Amino acid sequence: xxxxxxxxxxxxxxxxxxxxxxxxxxxxxxxxxxxxxxxxxxxxxxxxxxxxxxxxxxxxxxxxxxxxxxxxxxxxxxxxxxxxxxxxxxxxxxxxxxxxxxxxxxxxxxxxxxxxxxxxxxxxxxxxxxxxxxxxxxxxxxxxxxxxxxxxxxxxxxxxxxxxxxxxxxxxxxxxxxxxxxxxxxxxxxxxxxxxxxxxxxxxxxxxxxxxxxxxxxxxxxxxxxxxxxxxxxxxxxxxxxxxxxxxxxxxxxxxxxxxxxxxxxxxxxxxxxxxxxxxxxxxxxxxxxxxxxxxxxxxxxxxxxxxxxxxxxxxxxxxxxxxxxxxxxxxxxxxxxxxxxxxxxxxxxxxxxxxxxxxxxxxxxxxxxxxxxxxxxxxxxxxxxxxxxxxxxxxxxxxxxxxxxxxxxxxxxxxxxxxxxxxxxxxxxxxxxxxxxxxxxxxxxxxxxxxxxxxxxxxxxxxxxxxxxxxxxxxxxxxxxxxxxxxxxxxxxxxxxxxxxxxxxxxxxxxxxxxxxxxxxxxxxxxxxxxxxxxxxxxxxxxxxxxxxxxxxxxxxxxxxxxxxxxxxxxxxxxxxxxxxxxxxxxxxxxxxxxxx
Numbered sequence: 001x002x003x004x005x006x007x008x009x010x011x012x013x014x015x016x017x018x019x020x021x022x023x024x025x026x027x028x029x030x031x032x033x034x035x036x037x038x039x040x041x042x043x044x045x046x047x048x049x050x051x052x053x054x055x056x057x058x059x060x061x062x063x064x065x066x067x068x069x070x071x072x073x074x075x076x077x078x079x080x081x082x083x084x085x086x087x088x089x090x091x092x093x094x095x096x097x098x099x100x101x102x103x104x105x106x107x108x109x110x111x112x113x114x115x116x117x118x119x120x121x122x123x124x125x126x127x128x129x130x131x132x133x134x135x136x137x138x139x140x141x142x143x144x145x146x147x148x149x150x151x152x153x154x155x156x157x158x159x160x161x162x163x164x165x166x167x168x169x170x171x172x173x174x175x176x177x178x179x180x181x182x183x184x185x186x187x188x189x190x191x192x193x194x195x196x197x198x199x200x201x202x203x204x205x206x207x208x209x210x211x212x213x214x215x216x217x218x219x220x221x222x223x224x225x226x227x228x229x230x231x232x233x234x235x236x237x238x239x240x241x242x243x244x245x246x247x248x249x250x251x252x253x254x255x256x257x258x259x260x261x262x263x264x265x266x267x268x269x270x271x272x273x274x275x276x277x278x279x280x281x282x283x284x285x286x287x288x289x290x291x292x293x294x295x296x297x298x299x300x301x302x303x304x305x306x307x308x309x310x311x312x313x314x315x316x317x318x319x320x321x322x323x324x325x326x327x328x329x330x331x332x333x334x335x336x337x338x339x340x341x342x343x344x345x346x347x348x349x350x351x352x353x354x355x356x357x358x359x360x361x362x363x364x365x366x367x368x369x370x371x372x373x374x375x376x377x378x379x380x381x382x383x384x385x386x387x388x389x390x391x392x393x394x395x396x397x398x399x400x401x402x403x404x405x406x407x408x409x410x411x412x413x414x415x416x417x418x419x420x421x422x423x424x425x426x427x428x429x430x431x432x433x434x435x436x437x438x439x440x441x442x443x444x445x446x447x448x449x450x451x452x453x454x455x456x457x458x459x460x461x462x463x464x465x466x467x468x469x470x471x472x473x474x475x476x477x478x479x480x481x482x483x484x485x486x487x488x489x490x491x492x493x494x495x496x497x498x499x500x501x502x503x504x505x506x507x508x509x510x511x512x513x514x515x516x517x518x519x520x521x522x523x524x525x526x527x528x529x530x531x532x533x534x535x536x537x538x539x540x541x542x543x544x545x546x547x548x549x550x551x552x553x554x555x556x557x558x559x560x561x562x563x564x565x566x567x568x569x570x571x572x573x574x575x576x577x578x579x580x581x582x583x584x585x586x587x588x589x590x591x592x593x594x595x596x597x598x
Contacts, residue, residue, distance in 0.1 A: 015042035016185055016218050017066075021078040022088070024061045024070060036062040036242040039078070043186070045216040048208075050233035050250070052223065052265065054498045055468060058242040059222050060108075063188050067103055068095040082186060100131050104179040108191035110171035114163040120174045121147070121159030127181045146177035151203055169200045169362035176204060183217075190222045197361040197525035202569040202585065205231050224498040226269045227528075227571030230254060230578040238262045250575050268503040269573045270528035273555055299561040302542075304347070307549025307559070312351050312536060319388040321487045321519030322373055323349040326382030327392070329365070329372045342368040343543045345382065352486070355513060355520040357534030357551065359527055359566070365543040366523045370489040373521070374406050375399040387486050404434050407480030407518070411492035413472035417464040423475045424450075424460030430482040449478040452512060470501035474508065481516060488520040494529055506532060527570050531555055539563045564588065 022039040025032045036058030043049050051059040065076035066087050080087045082102060090098070107113040115123060124143035128134055134142070140159070147155035150173040163171055172192070179187060189208065193201040205228065212219060221232055229236060229250070236253045238246040238261065246259040257263045297303055329343040343365040350356045358366045371377045372384055372391065379392035389402045410416040417426050428446045431437040437445060447457045453474040464472055473493060480488060493509070494502040510533060513520060524530050530537055530551070537554045539547040539562070547560040558564045568585040572578050 013044045013046070015044050017043040017080065017082050019043075019066075019078070019080045022062055022065065022080055023077045024058065024065050025075050025077070026071070027073045027075075034242055035074075036239070039237075039244060041237060041247070043218040043220065045185075045218055046212050047234050048212065048219045048221055048232050049235050049237065050221040050223065050229045051237045051239060052226070052229060053239035054224070054265075054500055055470075056241075057239040059237075059239050060190055062239075063190065063220055063222055064105075066186075066188070067099055067105060068092065069105075100127060100184070101182050102184055103186045103188065104182065104184040105188040105190060106172075106176055106179045106192040110168075110175040111163060113175060114171060116163055119160050119162055120166060120171075121155075121161075124174065124178050124181060127178050131182045142181075143177070146181060147174070149180075150174075150177045150207060151200075152177070167362040169196045172196055173200070173204070176207065180207075185216075186218050186220070188220045188222070191224070192221075193223070193225065193228055198527065198569040198571075199361055199566060201228070202571070202582075205571075208232065225571070226254075226266060226499060226573035227578070230573050230575045231571045231582065233575075238265070254573065254575055265500060266573060268500040270503075270506075270526075270532050272528040272531065272567070272570050272572060297560050299565075301560075302344070302544040302546065303560075304545050305547045305549075305559040307547075307553045307557075309553070310536060310549040312349060312354060312356075318351065320349040320385070321352050321354070321387055322521060323385045324369070324382070325384075327372070327379050327384045328381035329368050329377055329384075330380045331377060341380075341543065342377070343372070343540075346545045348538055348545060348548065350487070350519045350521060353513075353517045353519055354536070355522055355534045357522045357524065357530030357537040358540060359524060359530055359537060360540035361525070361566075363542075364540040366540050367491055368543075369540075370408070370491050370521055370523055373487070373489055374403055374408065404483050405486045407483065407485035407488045409473075409476050409480045409488065409490040409493045411495060413476035414464060414469070416476060417472065417479075419464055422461045422463055423467070426464075427460075427475065427479045427482060430479065434483060445482075449482060452481070452515070453478045454508060468501075470497055470505060473497065473505055477505075477509070477512065481512065481518075484516065485518055488518045489523070490520055491523045492525070493522075495524065495526065502529070509533060527555070527567060539566065 020040050023037040024035040026035060039062050041049065051063065053059050061070070064070060066080050068090060070076050076088050078088060082098070087098070114120070121140065121143050124146060125136070125139040128139045128142055144155050144159060147158065152158050152170060152173050158166065158170065166174065176192065193204055196204060208219060209232070221229070223229060233250045236248065236250055237244050238253070238259065240261045246253065246257065246262045253262065254266070257266055297305065324346045327343065327346045328341060331340045331342060333339040346369065358369065360366050368377055372379055373386055375391050375394060375396065382392070384391045386402050387405050391399070391402070417423065424446050427449055428442050431442060431445055446460060450457050450460060455471065455474055467475065494505055497505060506529065522530060522534050534551050536548065537551050538545060539560065541562050547554065547558065547563045554563065555567065558567055565585070565588060568581060568588055572581060
């Protein structure tokens with residue numbers, strides 16, 4: 001059955017979930033604050049309903065209220081019936097039987113949702129045993145099957161790993177396996193692919209589509225990624241400030257949005273290939289196009305392909321902001337755990353004032369290179385220099401001076417800022433420690449940085465928890481620029497942001513880069529974002545650098561098969577085009593698998 005036929009079939013079925021006039025309020029500072037109001041919709045078996053909107057629009061709180069997961073200071077009103085059973089106001093004992101069995105949820109941040117003191121495999125097994133009559137051995141075998149289904153590498157070993165020992169993508173897959181364990185009738189997916197690279201994201205979305213078909217589950221998809229919405233959703237609810245401002249079929253919303261807010265959301269979405277003229281995938285015929293195919297390179301090859309102009313525009317004799325020459329980077333042995341080589345013989349340079357994007361899947365080694373640039377991970381072979389200073393072989397005390405020239409913007413500014421310090425002190429701390437600035441001079445410099453990232457000076461005395469995600473990311477950028485670095489390492493700086501906030505942060509980033517003239521290694525799994533900000537893109541896989549080229553050339557004409565698969569996995573905000581791209585990707589993977597089997 002095709003997706004169109006499945007969607008039409010879903011319309012004929014009775015709803016499994018009927019929501020009427022749902023509202024969520026919170027008692028804050030002696031008054032009621034409304035998170036969402038007057039929310040009404042039906043969800044049928046096999047249907048995917050996407051709820052989209054910016055942070056604070058009420059989309060997550062309204063979905064969590066279906067499971068009774070509203071905080072103690074919150075109240076849900078209205079009606080939500082699952083197969084005729086009223087969920088709003090249900091007592092806790094009855095709700096415990098509903099959770100996991102009938103309704104499951106995939107949370108946005110698996111690190112905080114998974115229990116840190118239990119192994120990943122045990123947590124899946126525990127879910128199975130709580131809701132089913134199942135012995136320990138049988139539960140473990142089923143947990144391993146689920147781990148294989150979500151493509152956890154080495155599931156037998158990962159079964160006994162704790163959450164902190166897994167990558168972000170692996171933790172998200174564990175949470176999805178746990179959510180699918182009891183084959184729920186309703187799956188609430190709250191930003192399920194935010195932390196995942198595009199290839200894993202494509203596989204996870206495929207798993208969710210398969211679940212819809214196999215067990216006829218209804219899915220509520222909460223996300224800010226409009227490409228994911230285009231890939232998954234049958235219908236869309238657009239929320240703003242707690243209310244639904246537009247709803248309709250996915251194709252209608254994308255092709256002819258009616259509300260100004262919906263048009264604003266779609267306009268903020270970065271489009272892959274927007275700067276390259278012709279995209280390499282999803283053509284009118286649905287076939288995979290590779291312009292000027294270049295030399296034959298097998299998928300598993302670690303051979304590096306450098307496009308013309310891929311080595312950058314650095315002048316002869318000019319000192320590169322960052323240069324890796326045959327650099328091998330290794331995590332040292334700890335106890336019985338052997339040393340792990342995370343990057344092999346990498347050759348890459350970033351000229352002064354240049355922005356280079358580094359992309360690849362989780363575990364590819366891209367963050368490792370960023371950490372090695374400030375001496376946090378040792379370079380065991382080759383050379384790594386920052387502004388001409390050799391990092392390899394140096395001790396911590398020798399790196400103090402060079403670290404002044406490198407700024408670091410982290411993926412999650414909420415956890416990288418000190419929660420006990422006002423943000424003004426966090427921004428000023430590097431200047432106090434490294435430059436000895438105090439008093440009025442330090443205060444003036446902090447205010448200049450707040451001006452640069454377009455935040456009011458009055459906010460300097462607030463604490464990190466009082467800011468939105470986008471505001472915290474601006475504070476993180478201000479802190480990273482405090483010492484006027486020559487090199488900025490930006491590690492997934494926009495992955496957790498709403499599309500409209502992301503667009504503003506990227507615009508801010510471009511303006512600051514032009515003003516301050518710093519070079520930047522921009523690490524991300526979002527190729528559309530990288531293409532917007534970077535003049536060149538480098539692609540990594542399993543610790544090897546596979547392809548380097550000017551952004552527009554690499555996106556329009558990827559040479560390495562892995563890059564082709566990476567680009568094919570990027571969802572685009574157009575349901576028809578996304579369906580073509582997905583079919584093209586499936587054809588490519590099937591052809592590659594046949595070649596490897598032969």
